[in-house]
Amino acid sequence: xxxxxxxxxxxxxxxxxxxxxxxxxxxxxxxxxxxxxxxxxxxxxxxxxxxxxxxxxxxxxxxxxxxxxxxxxxxxxxxxxxxxxxxxxxxxxxxxxxxxxxxxxxxxxxxxxxxxxxxxxxxxxxxxxxxxxxxxxxxxxxxxxxxxxxxxxxxxxxxxxxxxxxxxxxxxxxxxxxxxxxxxxxxxxxxxxxxxxxxxxxxxxxxxxxxxxxxxxxxxxxxxx
Amino acid sequence: xxxxxxxxxxxxxxxxxxxxxxxxxxxxxxxxxxxxxxxxxxxxxxxxxxxxxxxxxxxxxxxxxxxxxxxxxxxxxxxxxxxxxxxxxxxxxxxxxxxxxxxxxxxxxxxxxxxxxxxxxxxxxxxxxxxxxxxxxxxxxxxxxxxxxxxxxxxxxxxxxxxxxxxxxxxxxxxxxxxxxxxxxxxxxxxxxxxxxxxxxxxxxxxxxxxxxxxxxxxxxxxxxxxxxxxxxxxxxxxxxxxxxxxxxxxxxxxxxxxxxxxxxxxxxxxxxxxxxxxxxxxxxxxxxxxxxxxxxxxxxxxxxxxxxxxxxx
Numbered sequence: 001x002x003x004x005x006x007x008x009x010x011x012x013x014x015x016x017x018x019x020x021x022x023x024x025x026x027x028x029x030x031x032x033x034x035x036x037x038x039x040x041x042x043x044x045x046x047x048x049x050x051x052x053x054x055x056x057x058x059x060x061x062x063x064x065x066x067x068x069x070x071x072x073x074x075x076x077x078x079x080x081x082x083x084x085x086x087x088x089x090x091x092x093x094x095x096x097x098x099x100x101x102x103x104x105x106x107x108x109x110x111x112x113x114x115x116x117x118x119x120x121x122x123x124x125x126x127x128x129x130x131x132x133x134x135x136x137x138x139x140x141x142x143x144x145x146x147x148x149x150x151x152x153x154x155x156x157x158x159x160x161x162x163x164x165x166x167x168x169x170x171x172x173x174x175x176x177x178x179x180x181x182x183x184x185x186x187x188x189x190x191x192x193x194x195x196x197x198x199x200x201x202x203x204x205x206x207x208x209x210x211x212x213x214x215x216x217x218x219x220x221x222x223x224x225x
Numbered sequence: 226x227x228x229x230x231x232x233x234x235x236x237x238x239x240x241x242x243x244x245x246x247x248x249x250x251x252x253x254x255x256x257x258x259x260x261x262x263x264x265x266x267x268x269x270x271x272x273x274x275x276x277x278x279x280x281x282x283x284x285x286x287x288x289x290x291x292x293x294x295x296x297x298x299x300x301x302x303x304x305x306x307x308x309x310x311x312x313x314x315x316x317x318x319x320x321x322x323x324x325x326x327x328x329x330x331x332x333x334x335x336x337x338x339x340x341x342x343x344x345x346x347x348x349x350x351x352x353x354x355x356x357x358x359x360x361x362x363x364x365x366x367x368x369x370x371x372x373x374x375x376x377x378x379x380x381x382x383x384x385x386x387x388x389x390x391x392x393x394x395x396x397x398x399x400x401x402x403x404x405x406x407x408x409x410x411x412x413x414x415x416x417x418x419x420x421x422x423x424x425x426x427x428x429x430x431x432x433x434x435x436x437x438x439x440x441x442x443x444x445x446x447x448x449x450x451x452x453x454x455x456x457x458x459x460x461x462x463x464x465x466x467x468x469x470x471x472x473x474x475x476x477x478x479x480x481x482x483x484x485x486x487x488x489x490x491x492x493x494x495x496x497x498x499x500x501x502x503x504x505x506x507x508x509x510x511x512x513x514x515x516x517x518x519x520x521x522x523x524x525x526x527x528x529x530x531x532x533x534x535x536x537x538x539x
Binding site for chain 2: 009010012013049050052053055109
């Protein structure tokens with residue numbers, strides 16, 4: 001099982017994402033932003049950080065990088081993709097997910113361990129969780145407020161595309177306390193919190209985040225990939 | 226344009242030179258003339274002004290720093306000591322840590338956010354130059370009374386500068402110190418620390434020998450910001466008219482603001498990854514951070530041909 005982790009200029013959490021993939025029993029494959037090459041991986045993680053220094057808008061430039069030129073059609077064709085934090089922002093900029101991530105309400109950068117509720121366990125990234133399961137995972141963002149027009153938000157809720165919610169209310173002003181969403185097909189998931197920082201109680205607030213990575217490994221194995 | 230060469234300088238000893246504006250005292254200027262046996266050229270004067278600045282030479286702190294020399298027992302664990310860009314300490318199993326703390330008081334006093342931010346930037350580069358991956362930062366701060374006007378002017382920017390820059394580099398700020406005392410009125414202390422992790426074999430030095438090695442200057446673009454930072458800013462006293470000591474008096478302090486460099490943590494993140502890749506490729510003879518006194522002279526080469534393919538942007 002080979003899972004790609006993309007490194008953009010300014011990516012910070014690619015190393016931890018690769019470690020999480022390893023912990024989950026798969027082989028992490030480094031994908032370079034400037035290469036039009038997904039190297040035949042079975043799934044891709046877009047990690048957190050400050051790709052291109054958040055120039056213009058978070059993820060606005062990364063979205064046009066050569067690797068995304070390969071990734072976007074692959075995702076549209078069903079390749080599982082997990083975007084974490086800046087990765088979520090890039091997915092929205094690439095229109096693989098609806099809505100956008102904007103400046104936190106309160107305008108302050110937030111770094112905290114938050115409780116999350118899994119509200120959709122059908123995606124390959126969340127299939128290992130139980131519906132309604134509580135997780136403790138860190139968030140660290142300055143632009144983490146998910147926004148979309150009311151019609152889009154209603155549709156996301158109605159079709160079960162809200163994957164993870166902030167259990168105790170969004171600390172960053174995210175609409176409807178949304179912490180993560182999926183696309184229609186369910187293969188693309190965007191998450192504001194950082195599961196890769198909660199894979200081992202020694203170095204994180206819990207090991208709850210590992211579930212996202214073991215889920216994808218399980219899903220891919222089950223599909224005989 | 227007539228170049229101020231060594232020959233010209235030898236023949237024109239009476240030329241007035243702007244040594245005071247460059248931060249040198251009367252005594253220091255005379256000493257330079259004594260050393261050279263003539264007046265310095267314009268370039269030499271600039272060279273001396275940065276290398277003899279407080280920031281680069283620690284001339285007023287040296288006498289105190291000598292008291293910190295390690296004893297025999299401590300020296301056993303030192304892979305690099307005083308004189309290197311940062312100390313390196315063996316922690317066993319072939320690993321070592323390198324860490325250093327450095328002040329950035331004057332820039333932070335003048336332009337709190339950028340002054341403190343570039344303080345983090347500089348200390349991270351010192352750790353990087355030892356061959357290590359920087360893994361965390363810390364800070365030790367001192368301000369005048371919490372309710373003093375100048376504290377309100379300086380403190381928020383210092384905190385935002387440190388947190389912003391370190392965050393963009395992906396470095397956690399793992400601790401610090403904060404104290405308020407009347408003795409720090411108009412004289413805040415902003416100390417930034419960085420710690421890095423490495424294997425013994427990763428150790429790099431600022432010394433390179435041999436012919437045929439290329440000297441490469443790389444990193445952020447050079448702009449007008451930060452010029453004179455060491456010679457003008459770091460060597461000035463807080464209370465002096467040069468820095469505008471009274472709160473609300475904009476003239477002195479504001480005019481020094483261009484001497485505070487604007488930091489670019491995104492570029493530095495790229496620099497960190499680039500350096501670590503260069504180290505892994507084993508093509509570096511020596512490496513020296515050149516933020517302060519950023520010119521090829523920091524290499525003090527005995528014979529070094531320089532060729533700039535593109536001049537610094539002015």
